[in-house]
Amino acid sequence: MVPSALTRSLKIHTRMKVLVVGGGGREHALAWKIAQSDLVDEVLCAPGNAGTARVARNVSVSATDVPGLVALAREEGVGLVVVGPEDPLCAGLADRLRAAGIDTFGPGASGARLEGSKQFTKEICDRHRIPTGGWRRFDRAGMAKSYLQSLDTWPQVVKADGLAAGKGVFVCTDATEACTVVDMLMEERSLGAAGSTIVVEEFLEGQELSVMVLTDGETLLVMEPAVDHKQAHDGDKGPNTGGMGVVTPVPWVTRRLMRQVEQRVLIPMLHALQIEEIPFRGVLYAGLMISDAGPRVLEFNVRFGDPETQVVMRRFASDIVPYLLGTARGTLGELEPAEWLRDTVVGVVGAAEGYPGEYRRGDEISGLDQADEVEGAVVFQAGTKLMADREVTTNGGRVLCATAIGSDLEQARTRAYESLDRIRWDGKFCRRDIGLRAAPRSVGSDL
Ligand SMILES: Nc1ncnc2c1ncn2[C@@H]1O[C@H](COP(=O)(O)OP(=O)(O)O)[C@@H](O)[C@H]1O
Ligand SMILES: [Mg+2]
Structure with missing residues (x-):
């Protein structure tokens, strides 16, 4: 049989090392999937968590330590780096890895601006007629507030331009609320430089x-x-x-x-x-x-x-x-x-008391193995830490995500909750209605 172009090009790197950058649930899932590949010899995860340690070798280099990650990939002879989080991408990690001759999954800093600046993305959408809500950008609080006070359609959405780890978007019901957000972002600098420019967007x-x-x-x-x-x-x-x-x-x-x-x-x-x-x-x-x-x-x-x-x-x-x-x-x-x-897959997140505000940490987690024994279930860990005595403790707001596959939504849902309910820690909470949301009456034009 003539080998396909794919097999030929991969032969050279057969059984390569893959480095996954990050330490959340996404990275556990990526490392889990990558580790199943016949092409992979070993998965490294930097820094990883207690879950990635089950499928990969954790290396304690921070996901934002660009020189440290490039050095790690070089020293280990890594054949592919998969970058999980946005911060290192915006900081140019992928550019640096590629410059060092390492195949890298993830855009360079110029492409990462699509996430790093809301204004940048809005401009691209408008230039290329990609449908998005109407918007204005401001870099002065006074101008932003006069604009908001002049509006008579509410709600409006106020967004910090820069990276804010999900904390930079505010749906505001009136001008007073929106102006308070503007003061917080632009005067008090609650999100630092990320909020020095803002975008005010039409509510969709x-x-x-x-x-x-x-x-x-x-x-x-x-x-x-x-x-x-x-x-x-x-x-x-x-x-x-x-x-x-x-x-x-x-x-x-x-x-x-x-x-x-x-x-x-x-x-x-x-x-x-x-x-x-x-x-x-x-x-x-x-x-x-x-x-x-x-x-x-x-x-x-x-x-x-x-x-x-x-x-x-x-x-x-x-x-x-x-x-x-x-x-x-x-x-x-x-x-x-x-x-x-x-099949359908449902994932339910178990979170630490207080999340998304100040949350508890360091609580001992039990039942992880029993949770994986539920039919169709796989638990992906996020904010967890493996202690010296092999105990796993909570170490983040979103602690883990119990996923389960089923032939339909109901079966997947039941299994995911059965799995999550077998896991315990003090202060654990989750939503009980994942997968229950009623289908909307009509969505999309011309359906
Ligand atoms: N224009 C909008 N209209 C209605 N809801 C919005 C709008 N923009 C954002 N949202 C809501 O806010 C959430 C976060 O906004 P998003 O732009 O995805 O920012 P980020 O993920 O960076 O926090 C969205 O998932 C959505 O629920
Ligand atoms: Mg979002």
């Missing part, structure tokens, strides 16, 4: 959807969509979080809607990157609001979503490594389309 109604694509700048591989649950409490109440639970596939998302997303958002964005000469090798994550008028962009992220990755990886049936390598090397177009399991 509809249903949120996350669509992640792998792209090497030429080819798009659209991943299965997922729906995250952002608010801390049941019924979408309470403060915004990094995500409390997630479901894939999304029952109300039709093929037709996905085609609209591709044609109106993803392909135009790929063209925009090409025209603006912004190289991009990694994940483009479109945060979308789906309304009767079709999909509109809320934001772009430049890395895998968390917790979306935890459920999407469980449905990705092919070996992920050729796709990560193809993205890193610019040869994604040479690969066959990836295969997906048709």
Whole structure:
């Protein structure tokens, strides 16, 4: 048999070392999936957590230590680096790794600006007619406040321009509230430099959807969509979080809607990157609001979503490594389309008391092994720490995400909760309504 181009190009690196940068649930899921590949000899994770330690070798280099990570990849002879979080991408980690001759999954600093600056993304969307809400940017509090006071349509959304780890967006119901946010961001500098410029955005109604694509700048591989649950409490109440639970596939998302997303958002964005000469090798994550008028962009992220990755990886049936390598090397177009399991996966996050505010840490976690024994379940750890005595303790707001696969939503949901309920720590809480949200009456135009 004649070996395919893919096998030939991979032969050289057969059984390579892969370094996953980061230490959250997303990185546990990525390391878990990558470790299943026949092409991989060893997975390293920097810095990792107690969960990644089960599938990878943790190395205590911080995810934001750019020189430290480049040195680590060199010393270990790593064949592929997969960068999880946005901060090191914005700081140019991928550029530095590529300059050192190391295949890297993740955009350079110029591409990472899509996440690092809301204004930058809004401008690109407008220049290339990618649908998004109307907006204005301000770098002076006085101007922002007079503008807000002149508006008579509410709510409005006030966003810090820069990276804010999910804490920079405020949906405001009136001018008084919006002006308080402006003062906090621009005068008190509650988020530092990230809030020195702000974007005021039209409030969009509809249903949120996350669509992640792998792209090497030429080819798009659209991943299965997922729906995250952002608010801390049941019924979408309470403060915004990094995500409390997630479901894939999304029952109300039709093929037709996905085609609209591709044609109106993803392909135009790929063209925009090409025209603006912004190289991009990694994940483009479109945060979308789906309304009767079709999909509109809320934001772009430049890395895998968390917790979306935890459920999407469980449905990705092919070996992920050729796709990560193809993205890193610019040869994604040479690969066959990836295969997906048709089953449903539900992920429920267990969080520490107080999250998303000040939260408890250092509580001992029990029941992890029993949780993995539930049929179809895999627990991905996030804010956890492996202690010297092998105990696992809480070490973050979102502690872990129990995922479960099932033939339908109900089965996946039941299994995910059964798994999560076997895990205990003091102060644990979770939402009980993940996967229960009623399907919207109509979404997307012309469905
Ligand atoms: N224009 C908008 N209209 C309605 N809701 C919005 C709008 N922009 C953001 N949101 C809400 O705020 C959340 C966070 O906004 P997003 O732009 O995704 O910022 P980030 O993820 O960087 O915090 C969204 O998931 C959505 O629920
Ligand atoms: Mg977002």
